[in-house]
């Protein structure tokens with residue numbers, strides 16, 4: 001464990017975990033850019049491994065984002081401010097902060113319209129060609145660093161990133177106190193989406209997955225009911241019936257909202273069929289790029305379908321959920337590693353293997 005240690009600095013050099021080739025991560029020096037007037041320099045303390053980091057490690061690409069040159073990995077992070085630029089007034093050295101990874105242009109129509117997550121000029125941690133944050137120190141705009149209250153740990157701060165996906169999905173899906181919620185998929189994103197839906201007031205949440213172990217985790221984190229489903233298309237109608245029955249149990253009502261955190265034809269078909277007429281389905285998971293789904297049957301029942309791309313303006317709410325205890329992300333952190341070459345390799349292996357690993361966290 002590197003916690004409380006001196007990180008990995010050799011002779012004062014700033015070190016980072018670089019993705020240099022398929023399946024190859026190397027801790028190497030990382031030269032920091034100059035500190036701009038509205039930037040802060042942050043000493044990283046907690047960095048989580050995301051499914052996307054593992055995907056880049058295994059494939060060197062995600063969709064059209066291709067890793068062509070060595071890239072620093074990591075984007076779920078929190079740390080302590082070391083230095084602030086001349087124009088920064090809201091933060092000071094010593095502040096503990098959670099970092100939002102995406103730097104948008106603030107000039108295009110999407111940014112001006114408040115949907116900056118759709119900005120075409122987004123510079124996002126560990127999305128090529130931009131470096132990530134698994135490093136001793138990084139430089140980042142101050143407006144994307146959010147101060148943590150005393151009762152929120154740096155690890156919880158790093159969890160604001162995956163939690164943000166859940167929060168943005170719940171906003172897009174219009175989850176609320178009158179909405180029965182179905183979640184397809186109980187992986188890390190399914191679980192943070194479930195915790196978000198609860199914090200948004202969802203009175204009853206049903207979670208479906210192909211893996212009974214994952215469902216047991218979902219139950220321990222507060223799912224009201226869980227349903228084991230299969231990957232086979234032929235089981236669709238019977239599974240939809242079982243899922244609807246699970247929502248109806250104990251006086252519960254219909255499925256008003258479904259969040260598909262898996263993103264396969266089968267999970268999305270189930271989502272569309274199980275959701276009540278007039279309900280809403282949000283596609284969160286990206287299991288595949290193209291799917292075949294019963295869209296017409298959903299359309300004639302006026303089931304609205306929305307998607308999400310990352311998140312926007314979610315850190316303040318995530319931090320408030322953590323501060324107030326409305327969301328507890330601590331049980332999601334299943335593995336911890338320090339920041340050495342060996343531990344970085346081990347940590348990614350644990351995360352890639354899945355099984356009992358939900359969130360693997362580096363303590364720097």
Ligand SMILES: [Zn+2]
Nearest residue numbers: 050076161162
């Ligand atoms: Zn992530």
Ligand SMILES: [Zn+2]
Nearest residue numbers: 105108111119
């Ligand atoms: Zn923009």
